Amino acid sequence: MDLPTHFVFGFAVGLVFFGKPEIALLIALGTLIPDLDREYWFIPKKVYAEEQIHRAGLHNVFVMALTYLVSPFFSLGVFLHSLQDSFTTVKDRGVEWFYPFTRLVKRGLYDEKGNPRPLDPKEKIYFFQEDPRGLVDKADEDLREYGCEPIPWRRVYGFGQNSQILDKSFLIGSVIIILVWFFAPGNALHLSVFAGTPIVSYYLVGFGFIPVLVLFGAGELDRRGHTPALGRFTFLKYPIFGAGILLLAIWLVLMRNSIIQNIETIFYNPAAILIAGIIIPLAILSIVKIKTRNDRTAVV
Numbered sequence: 411m412d413l414p415t416h417f418v419f420g421f422a423v424g425l426v427f428f429g430k431p432e433i434a435l436l437i438a439l440g441t442l443i444p445d446l447d448r449e450y451w452f453i454p455k456k457v458y459a460e461e462q463i464h465r466a467g468l469h470n471v472f473v474m475a476l477t478y479l480v481s482p483f484f485s486l487g488v489f490l491h492s493l494q495d496s497f498t499t500v501k502d503r504g505v506e507w508f509y510p511f512t513r514l515v516k517r518g519l520y521d522e523k524g525n526p527r528p529l530d531p532k533e534k535i536y537f538f539q540e541d542p543r544g545l546v547d548k549a550d551e552d553l554r555e556y557g558c559e560p561i562p563w564r565r566v567y568g569f570g571q572n573s574q575i576l577d578k579s580f581l582i583g584s585v586i587i588i589l590v591w592f593f594a595p596g597n598a599l600h601l602s603v604f605a606g607t608p609i610v611s612y613y614l615v616g617f618g619f620i621p622v623l624v625l626f627g628a629g630e631l632d633r634r635g636h637t638p639a640l641g642r643f644t645f646l647k648y649p650i651f652g653a654g655i656l657l658l659a660i661w662l663v664l665m666r667n668s669i670i671q672n673i674e675t676i677f678y679n680p681a682a683i684l685i686a687g688i689i690i691p692l693a694i695l696s697i698v699k700i701k702t703r704n705d706r707t708a709v710v
């Protein structure tokens with residue numbers, strides 16, 4: 411979906427569920443992160459198309475876990491973004507929630523027409539189906555698959571096309587919710603909370619937008635570097651990218667007190683970490699081992 415849609419949806423969720431503009435802004439900042447995998451990021455175009463990094467690289471549960479260390483609200487933004495993208499079609503490339511682990515499965519059991527594909531003795535785990543090739547070929551040029559073989563259906567897809575009705579409904583609906591939250595009769599308290607919060611409270615979150623926008627700038631320069639308007643500035647993409655990473659590091663340093671406090675809270679309950687970080691992956695691995703023992707084939 412479009413970036414403004416993710417942004418205002420995250421902001422609206424923050425206002426309605428948490429009631430504080432600074433939290434809403436942190437969620438909205440989180441919604442901008444996943445699409446940083448949108449640009450080529452200096453990967454050759456052909457490799458990018460074959461690897462299908464977009465909607466995988468930063469749209470996954472591991473990025474959610476990583477950003478959770480910074481703040482649960484920041485991570486919630488990443489989650490909401492991926493959730494919204496999961497409503498989008500094959501043509502828009504859905505979301506690969508478990509990247510890079512879903513890539514361990516390299517084969518589909520059936521082709522896009524539902525015909526069984528010959529099994530490969532080297533592979534034991536199969537997806538049920540391949541990506542519908544006809545639809546993938548209608549994707550944006552930079553999202554098409556250029557490999558010879560169709561890629562297994564490892565992504566989550568939905569029914570809404572990018573920039574179409576669902577996308578715009580999310581956008582306009584969220585704007586209306588934000589306006590209601592601030593200005594509806596009886597909600598005057600919300601506006602006074604917003605007006606009464608000292609501007610300095612927004613500095614930390616506000617600073618976080620700078621590296622994200624700089625990184626988007628570098629990515630756009632890389633993506634559109636071949637156009638006459640931007641071609642002569644292409645050499646700037648590396649310094650701008652470097653500046654973005656540096657600013658991101660500075661933001662994390664500025665946020666260090668709340669990050670440390672957050673990490674202490676997370677690790678306060680080691681049982682939860684043990685279950686989430688060790689027992690669940692071990693259980694999944696055991697299921698895979700049992701399902702594929704004695705040369706049996708398993709379908710994901």
Ligand SMILES: [Zn+2]
Pocket residue numbers: 411444445465469491495
């Ligand atoms: Zn996205």
